[in-house]
Each structure stands twice: as C-alpha cells, then as structure tokens.
C-alpha cells in the first residue's frame with residue numbers, strides 16, 4: 312500500500328466494531344478481565360486500548376517499522392527512549408543543534424543520572440570515531456535541524472552506528488514519514504512529536520516511537536512506569552489527523568518550495584534556508600534522501616532584527632507563534648523565542664542570527680501567503 316492509503320487504513324479494527332467506519336473512542340480507564348494473562352489486561356496507562364494499538368500499528372506502517380507506540384508527547388517519546396536504553400556510566404553521541412527540550416533533557420537530566428554525552432558535528436563523519444568511548448551506547452540526531460533546516464549525513468550516521476554497535480535514534484518531526492522514512496535508511500529508532508505534522512492541526516500534544524518490536528517493547532515498559540501514555544481523546548484526534556497526513560504535507564512541501572524561491576528572489580532578503588533550493592548546502596543529499604523538501608523554511612532580511620520585527624508585525628496570515636506543522640501558518644524569530652535562552656554568541660556559533668525568521672507553512676493557498684509576504688516586505692521597505 313502507498314503511504315496515503317496506509318494513513319487511512321493501516322491497523323484499523325477488523326471486523327469493524329459495530330460497523331463503525333471510524334475507530335470509536337474507548338473512554339475507559341480499565342477493561343473487563345476475560346481470562347487472559349494478567350499482564351495483558353487492558354488499562355489506559357499501559358497504552359494497550361484499541362485507540363492505542365490502532366495508532367501504533369498505523370504509525371509502524373507509515374514509518375516502515377516492525378512496531379510503534381504512541382506517547383503523551385514528543386518529549387515523552389524522546390525521554391522514554393533515552394531512559395529505556397541508557398544507564399549510569401553510559402555515553403551518548405548527539406547532534407550539535409538539537410530541539411531545546413531534548414538538549415536540556417540530555418545535558419541536565421541524563422547528566423544527573425550519570426549518562427554523559429559528546430556533541431558531534433553531524434556534517435563531518437570523519438570526526439565521529441575520535442568521540443567514541445568504550446561506554447558509547449547510542450547516537451542521536453534529527454532529520455532536519457531547527458531552525459536552519461539542515462540535513463545530517465543520515466546514511467553515514469546509520470552506517471557508523473551499525474559498524475560500532477551503537478543504537479541509532481532519530482527525531483523525524485520536521486520531515487514526518489511523508490518526507491523521510493529513516494527506518495529505510497538503517498536507523499534503529501524513529502521518534503516523532505505528533506504534536507506537529509502527524510496530527511497536523513495544532514490542537515493536541517502527542518508523540519510516537521517506531522522501531523523493532525524489541526525496542527518498542529522496552530520503551531513501552533519505561534513509559535508504563537513513567538505514565539507517559541496518550542489520552543483516548545487525543546488518540547482519536549491524532550488518528551483523524553493522520554488520515555490527511557500525506558495530503559497536508561505534500562501541499563505544505565510544494566507551498567514552502569514556492570515561498571522559498573519567492574523569498575530568494577527578493578532584494579530585501581539576505582538568505583533563505585530551504586533544502587529544496589539548489590544553493591542549500593545539502594540540496595543534493597536532500598533530493599536523494601527526502602520525498603519532498605518539507606514545509607519548514609527560515610530566512611533573514613538584510614535589515615536585521617528591527618526590520619524582522621517590523622515585518623512580522625505587518626503579516627496578516629501567519630501567527631507569530633512557536634510550534635509547527637498545523638493548518639495555520641506560524642512564524643517566529645527564534646532568537647526571541649525558542650533559542651532565547653542562549654546568549655547571542657552561543658546562537659552565533661550554531662548559525663542562528665538575531666534577525667533569523669522561521670516559517671512553518673500552513674494549509675492556506677500559496678498565492679495568499681505569497682501576497683501577504685509581498686505586502687509585508689513592501690511595508691518595511693517604505
């Protein structure tokens with residue numbers, strides 16, 4: 312089945328429960344004991360209600376993984392994976408510019424539990440071996456980085472992990488399984504913040520973990536203890552959102568491409584970061600590894616922070632807000648928001664200038680977004 316068909320049907324209850332076309336919401340904390348093994352009794356915290364198992368099977372199909380599990384948030388997926396794999400004394404290799412929550416979890420909480428980490432340059436595979444220790448257990452990267460939308464050398468990461476007996480983990484949130492399926496590139500575990508493209512409507516918090524059945528079982532055991540399950544209503548909304556995943560993300564990818572090309576042609580725009588542009592440093596790799604270049608881009612105006620702020624205030628359609636992947640376009644200046652906790656120098660070192668603007672392209676007509684961007688650009692240049 313193609314991805315679009317899987318996103319509608321994979322894992323559905325058959326025969327249909329009372330003929331219901333849509334998976335009903337099983338709003339029940341516990342289920343009747345029917346003589347099964349006591350550990351197989353259904354209970355909502357154990358993520359084994361029909362709402363959870365349908366989603367697990369559907370996401371496994373989308374990620375091309377043996378198994379998958381939905382979680383209470385993207386961070387529940389990420390922390391659950393890392394806590395289930397790592398013990399005191401273990402060492403982890405991580406990509407340089409990580410999602411803020413992940414970076415803090417790894418650098419503070421895992422450090423407190425005795426897990427150390429080394430930050431690696433994901434664009435430079437030759438440098439990785441020197442960072443290996445006897446205790447290195449895993450390597451953790453993101454498909455497309457925030458907010459510069461760079462693409463790591465994913466094939467080399469997976470191959471390096473295999474060669475050195477490490478578990479490779481990837482956060483695929485910015486790409487979603489529509490733009491990238493890291494299991495097919497050799498990754499062991501794929502996590503998503505389903506809050507973003509997977510659910511697609513900026514109306515819930517959820518996450519997922521996909522991988523081998525053994526890996527997913529281990530993560531589930533950890534989350535059963537931490538209590539990181541997804542509520543039944545959020546399961547229902549996530550399943551509904553997934554049905555349009557391919558349609559949404561393909562539209563958003565096309566629209567983002569047009570917007571990136573438009574911005575690149577504007578004299579007031581200094582730089583545009585979008586892997587679909589020919590001058591993007593990893594364009595060729597992106598064309599080979601991605602299926603569409605995604606709905607996220609970032610850019611910088613020549614007028615710096617003040618012009619960026621003026622520009623944001625002139626836009627009618629995109630809301631100035633963090634997060635991404637929903638129907639409404641969202642735009643944000645990372646230095647003032649997500650990366651505000653770093654100093655200006657720290658941001659500079661990872662390439663985030665104070666004037667940089669990040670754009671999550673929504674489901675509006677591309678022409679309307681282009682019109683809005685054109686008017687706002689004109690207004691700040693008067």
Ligand SMILES: *Cc1c(COP(=O)(O)O)cnc(C)c1O
Pocket residue numbers: 384385386387410412453457482484485504505506507516517518
């Ligand atoms: C949002 C996000 C997360 C965290 O997900 P939550 O659902 O907010 O917990 C993790 N990684 C990336 C890349 C994200 O964008």
